Amino acid sequence: MYPRNIQNFAREALGDTPVLLLNGARQTGKSTLAQSLDAGRRYLTLDDPVVLAAAQSDPFGFIDGLDGPVCLDEVQRAPGIFLAIKAAVDKVRQPGRFLLTGSANVLLLPQMADSLAGRMEVLELWPLAQCEIAARPRSIVDELFAGDFADRYPFDRDDFIERLTAGGYPEALERRSGRRRQVWFDSYLATILQRDVRDLAQIEGLTELPRLLQLLAARSGGLLNMAELSRSTGLAQTTLRRYMGLLEVLFLIRQVPAWSSNLGKRLQKSPKLFLSDYGLMAHLQTLDANRMAQEHGLPGDLVEAFVHAELAKHQTWAAEATRLMHYRTSTGVEVDFVLENRRGQVLGIEVKAARTLSSKSFSGLRHLRDTVPEQFQRGVLFYSGEEVVQFDAQLVALPLAMFWA
Known part of the structure; x- marks a missing residue:
């Protein structure tokens, strides 16, 4: 694994922010970095057809069924999940609860970004420097x-x-x-x-x-x-x-x-x-x-x-x-x-x-x-x-x- 200079910023964000989104192009190492930040965190990817189907069919039920810190990979595949995460964060505002990765720029997708305003920090992961x-x-x-x-x-x-x-x-x-x-x-x-x-x-x-x-x-x-x-x-x-x-x-x-x-x-x-x-x-x-x-x-x-x-x-x-x-x-x-x-x-x-x-x-x-x-x-x-x-x-x-x- 290549060392990523943004890693310390990600750890700091997980220490004081309910939701951290690692945003960047596919194949830049987001999943690898996310899994390295917290070995004990549950990891789910929406590239898995079963996980994707659950997140798309009932986003609120899917999020409510998750206990403890979780990493959700490729969240842009289920846009409705952002409102469900917002509701969960508003109930229990716990730092580092959700670690997300996305291969689409949510800052250019207002329906996603606005739902987590003030609750989410976004870090952009580029290809390797x-x-x-x-x-x-x-x-x-x-x-x-x-x-x-x-x-x-x-x-x-x-x-x-x-x-x-x-x-x-x-x-x-x-x-x-x-x-x-x-x-x-x-x-x-x-x-x-x-x-x-x-x-x-x-x-x-x-x-x-x-x-x-x-x-x-x-x-x-x-x-x-x-x-x-x-x-x-x-x-x-x-x-x-x-x-x-x-x-x-x-x-x-x-x-x-x-x-x-x-x-x-x-x-x-x-x-x-x-x-x-x-x-x-x-x-x-x-x-x-x-x-x-x-x-x-x-x-x-x-x-x-x-x-x-x-x-x-x-x-x-x-x-x-x-x-x-x-x-x-x-x-x-x-x-x-x-x-x-x-x-x-x-x-x-x-x-x-x-x-x-x-x-x-x-x-x-x-x-x-x-x-x-x-x-x-x-x-x-x-x-x-x-x-x-x-x-x-x-x-x-x-x-x-x-x-x-």
Whole structure:
């Protein structure tokens, strides 16, 4: 079992909150983590047809029949169970009574989330971060705000390519050949786009979704333009929005909202779109390790997706609570990512797949600094070199290897 950095947060939540939900995509290790938190807790999964039938036919009777702390796996398969859990918690408000796992984002399903408002804590479990794969607990988010860097981080191009194509799903990482991982990714997508879509949307697997997901993989890191995407897919925008919502609920895609300083600047308001796992993105783009190794450079969109996913994972256990956004003006000046903490301090993050940089590489970060000089904490540029280079007191180039070294 890989060590999960969110584990301590889960234990703390079980100590003072009646309901804890571990939420995340399928095959990210939610069930394994849940069972490791409390060996004596009764474990039931709604993937079991008998358990599912009982939960769906009489949710209140099913919950009333459970004694002591219980773990319910894949609860999104029986939405009615949330109201039954609410009733049980209101009768006996006991910390850690219900440990739930779900493969659909309940925060995007109001009928589920609202029923347990104030009674449930939600922790998001992403695919493995590079530091979890290496069994080295750390928080990149906290290190970036603190300016806590080494002098250099050894970078090996072939090793990085392997990390990009493997992604973070534990089972995919266990496949030692690229061909076997391709088989796993194909099977994974088929399961989600058939069974889970059917459960959530009450319809059979949609034939348009696999092609749509492939188109989104090719546009990962770009601004979300529904009109252009509608033209490319031939889908009406109302249908397209519904499909996009399904993919987001299932944690396959993620939107990064635009950042605004509220100073009246003319900023681009569209969100950026990313696939949640860079290994899955590489698979959908038919990029394998051999093909990338033969190319002169690294695919910039895939490297940016890597940084996005790693930052989002580290946010879930960082001591510094932050929001992840992007910055783009109406004239095209952009910063790939902006992290803002609760004190309003801003960290700008740029991503370059190249090994060499120049002062011009920091132009977007300088623009952001000039826009909000009092909020601006630091500008970071991740690149595929090895040396940590300070360009000025607030701008620094950091090797991508910082994420795993």
